[in-house]
Amino acid sequence: MNLLIKSFCQSRRYLQSLFLFKKLLPISKPGISTFPSVLKSCSSLPSLDAGLMNHGYLIKCGVLNYCIDVRNGLLLMYVELGEFHNAYKLFDEMPVRSNNNVFDHIIHGLGTSGAYHDVVITFENMVKSSIIPNVHSLCHIIKACSNLNSTKQANFVHDYVNQNGFHNHVLITNSLISMYAKIGRLDLAQKVFQNMIQKDIVSWNSLITVYAKNQNSPQVFNLFLSLKQAKNPLPNVITFLALLSCVKEVSIGKSIHSHLIRTNLYSNFQIGTAIFNMYAKCERLDYARIVFEQINKTLVSWNALISAYKQKGYDKEAVDIYKRLLTEPDLKPDSFSFANVLPAYANLGNLKRIKSIHSMIIKHGLDMYQDVVLCTAILDAYGKCSDVKAAEFLFSCMRDPSTASWNAIISVYNMNNKIKNAMVVFQEMVRGKVLVDCITLVTVIQSCGQMGCLKKGNMIHKFVFSKGFCSYLIVGNALIDMYMRCGCVKSGEMVFDSMCVKNIVTWNTMIYGYMKVGCFFTGLKFFNHVQLEYKPDSVTVISLLQGSVAISGSFLEMVHGYILKFGLDYETQIMNILIDSYAKIGNVEKAQDLFARNDFKRDQSSWNIMIAAYGMNGQGSESCNIFTKMIENGYVPDPITFISLLSACSHCGLIEEGFKFFDLMVNKYKIQPTIEHLTCIIDMLGRANGLKEAYEMIKSGNYQKPVWGALLSACRNNMDMEIGELVRDKLSQMGCDSFEYYSLLSNLYSLNNKWDEVMEIRRVFGDMKKKPGLSSLNNETNDNRKRTTPFFSENTKWILPFSWPATTAITI
């Protein structure tokens, strides 16, 4: 029977071989020489169940302890079945390891399945046992080290290569270059390259690609010239792909383009895609589009065009290309198309389309929970459209969230004012030993800045320091911003001084910070430096504009001059802020003048700003006129339009109009009123001697602290003691003990000459401050209060007396 089993296996009749083995088991003990055949049958079928059963049987009869061949056979079976962990475990338990080949099998298996950590452990065991891997295994080991991102391991394997005579092997050295590239040690990659005796095109390409990925164009072009001079080897598709990826000037791009046409490489679809990507990067989407229409279009080129538009901020164009792709007869969008177009829809705030893509992904049968990138893209899209619940749900469903997925969910919380959740997720991440990268840190540093929480910020800074992330430019920039937002200029300056590499963002952050805290002249000094070293961009002047309102008209005119000088006066965002700034210093004519210009593209926000501009300058009826014109121009008013409009009416005493607009907003445009809208209405009621009505109205509904706060503020504005005290009772019942509450209250009493009460409030508040935990300084309410004004939406002069988060939307 044993012989028969063997012969079945040899003639590849594995099923019969196993069947026979099963029959044999209850009758008699199989011979040792039978097992390799049985195992071979298991791995060739392949049948893991049968394999595991045999493994169990082998343990039971003790063969494994004395028969190396059977052990090796079992090991190979697991390798063949792709069960590398079982294979490795078995290997680890082996008392004698005779078969190097097995090691190479395991390394290959673990390496291709992405179990990099296990590869390195296996390698360490090999070193301990003085077993030398073959070249291919060593390549896998080097690749594993590069994926683990550990310099220590990288150095170890490099030393090993040198000590064991692999350093002249071109495959190995090429892998070393890639490894150093991946862990960010370009200097060491360059060194390996220089020491190579024999270089093939892969060696050249490896280094050129690395520099290209790091956007180090001078090095890329230098290497390319050296390669041309060496005449051997000849540059190939990969070389040109790298070269094209770091072209910054369209003229150079054009000459490479024509060279490629001459050498017939243009017909290569990768090259075609790279050329139009190059034009897209050089801000020549017009050329890119022409190339796109010329080349052989594959799904990849469609996806790349969507991505190019998206990356350059042309979200609408990205969406248009995606829609065109849908009409192509032979092409179906894939996960790349979705992942590319989702951020575009997210930026456009189109939740409906995001939902429909989500359902299309399900319909296409794509396993998005397995596809981390795609799932992260959907998660982020939902988050950007404020559907936090959907984002959370997707995150919880992901089987193996990547660092990027974690980063995305943290960022979703940041975007939606749930900073506390962001910090909790970060802690979970650290505790769960998820790899933290510099984007994670940038995101949580942002959370600290938004909270205005210096203590947490300092903690993260220490973390950054201990994990060696200090030298990352974006981390440094984020730290400066955090410190400046917390009003800690000194620490911001310290980070700034410690940074050896800076970019325009670094400088802009400093300017923005200085302007925000009122150090206008230091800000200006930094601006002068920017002018020398960089071309100031839109953020530079927007940062400057932060301060102009607080200084003077002449300062504003100076900044306006810079905007013209640097040709930034066609940018909608800049013009909007400029108009807003002129309005804020009271020059509504200039604001109107700029608004009326037709060389910049007005958007919804421009109209909102202009409505507010008239309102804050006492021209409420003009605000109403602009609103009418806005509708005539085909714009649909949004919640901010109504904040501008209602505050204009309230500010200018147009009470009846105000109520009419409120009605319009709720009933015609179906906009749910937020705390900002309610504040305007309460203020209007106050001006119309309607505080009692306001009180009744609020009392009858399920309103939360912010609304009551707005009412208290209206009482203060109207010196209404009677209602004021009712509101005070209600608020203290609700457990309100914030700084704003007490300051409003003491304000109200002092305006009514009730000094005893004022003293009492001061005493209570003073006491509370001494007791940590009693004051609401620790709750989320306070986190919001300290949050700095959003960057681009200062289009209303309305300063909220309280800024608790908006409660559930309420309709009056």
Add this chain to the structure above:
DNA sequence: GATTAATGTG
């Protein structure tokens, strides 16, 4: 060795 994808600094 390798064209297209998600998160992120002002």
